[in-house]
Amino acid sequence: MACRQALLEAQGDIEKALELLRQQSLLVAQKKTERAVSQGIIEAYIHGGGRIGAMVEVNCESDFAARTSEFQELAHHLAMQVVAMCPQVISKEEAPEMSEADLQTACLLLQPYIKDPSRTVQEIITETIAKIGENIRISRFARFELGG
Amino acid sequence: MACRQALLEAQGDIEKALELLRQQSLLVAQKKTERAVSQGIIEAYIHGGGRIGAMVEVNCESDFAARTSEFQELAHHLAMQVVAMCPQVISKEEAPEMSEADLQTACLLLQPYIKDPSRTVQEIITETIAKIGENIRISRFARFELGG
Numbered sequence: 538m539a540c541r542q543a544l545l546e547a548q549g550d551i552e553k554a555l556e557l558l559r560q561q562s563l564l565v566a567q568k569k570t571e572r573a574v575s576q577g578i579i580e581a582y583i584h585g586g587g588r589i590g591a592m593v594e595v596n597c598e599s600d601f602a603a604r605t606s607e608f609q610e611l612a613h614h615l616a617m618q619v620v621a622m623c624p625q626v627i628s629k630e631e632a633p634e635m636s637e638a639d640l641q642t643a644c645l646l647l648q649p650y651i652k653d654p655s656r657t658v659q660e661i662i663t664e665t666i667a668k669i670g671e672n673i674r675i676s677r678f679a680r681f682e683l684g685g
Numbered sequence: 686m687a688c689r690q691a692l693l694e695a696q697g698d699i700e701k702a703l704e705l706l707r708q709q710s711l712l713v714a715q716k717k718t719e720r721a722v723s724q725g726i727i728e729a730y731i732h733g734g735g736r737i738g739a740m741v742e743v744n745c746e747s748d749f750a751a752r753t754s755e756f757q758e759l760a761h762h763l764a765m766q767v768v769a770m771c772p773q774v775i776s777k778e779e780a781p782e783m784s785e786a787d788l789q790t791a792c793l794l795l796q797p798y799i800k801d802p803s804r805t806v807q808e809i810i811t812e813t814i815a816k817i818g819e820n821i822r823i824s825r826f827a828r829f830e831l832g833g
């Protein structure tokens with residue numbers, strides 16, 4: 538959908554047109570989630586002078602995209618998210634026995650994003666897919682807490 | 686054993702006296718390996734611009750010792766060791782079916798230390814126990830390699 542078409546559909550309402558474009562880019566992003574990811578980054582974050590640490594592998598399609606600031610920031614914030622929010626699994630498919638309420642605490646993709654708690658981690662990833670134009674996947678994470 | 690006694694036993698040979706003292710401090714260190722460790726540090730090391738990462742939990746007895754440069758350097762080098770040398774387990778007790786030769790590759794404590802390959806990781810840990818005067822234990826590690 539082109540900008541012009543969005544404006545036509547929104548009958549000249551700029552806000553509405555922007556919302557239509559945003560929806561459209563998310564639809565395109567969702568289509569990309571089928572694509573293979575073999576590049577990416579390993580990122581770690583250590584908190585409290587070494588009391589808690591997290592490491593994540595975040596993948597995308599090309600080394601070029603892996604080097605963008607958008608992708609690297611996402612990986613960094615995801616490592617911080619794991620430290621702060623103690624997820625147990627990445628996606629709800631890993632915990633089919635869990636209730637929806639428990640999943641929102643335990644599942645990384647369903648957790649409120651620490652940098653913007655009004656949105657989930659999954660929503661932030663979908664937005665970053667739209668921004669960099671490549672599929673993104675969190676492949677694994679580890680979280681160590683001292684004596685934990 | 687005091688320095689004076691070591692010198693007497695070595696009959697004035699300084700080199701021999703130092704070796705006796707070193708052996709003695711290692712014996713003291715070995716006795717400390719029974720003591721409980723609940724403090725320490727989580728340390729991470731990322732290599733190759735994010736292609737490989739390692740995280741380790743290294744424990745000691747007091748927060749004071751955990752903040753010493755000797756202990757923090759050890760933790761840092763152990764994270765580098767895990768990145769470089771791909772251990773599968775920490776101690777040989779975790780892999781009772783493995784041959785001695787395989788253990789020297791797979792077992793972190795039996796690997797040659799990357800900063801001084803003439804000694805094992807276990808020997809370096811025992812020396813650091815002697816230096817800081819507290820028991821030290823590697824509790825866990827994780828190693829992520831891109832697409833691995």
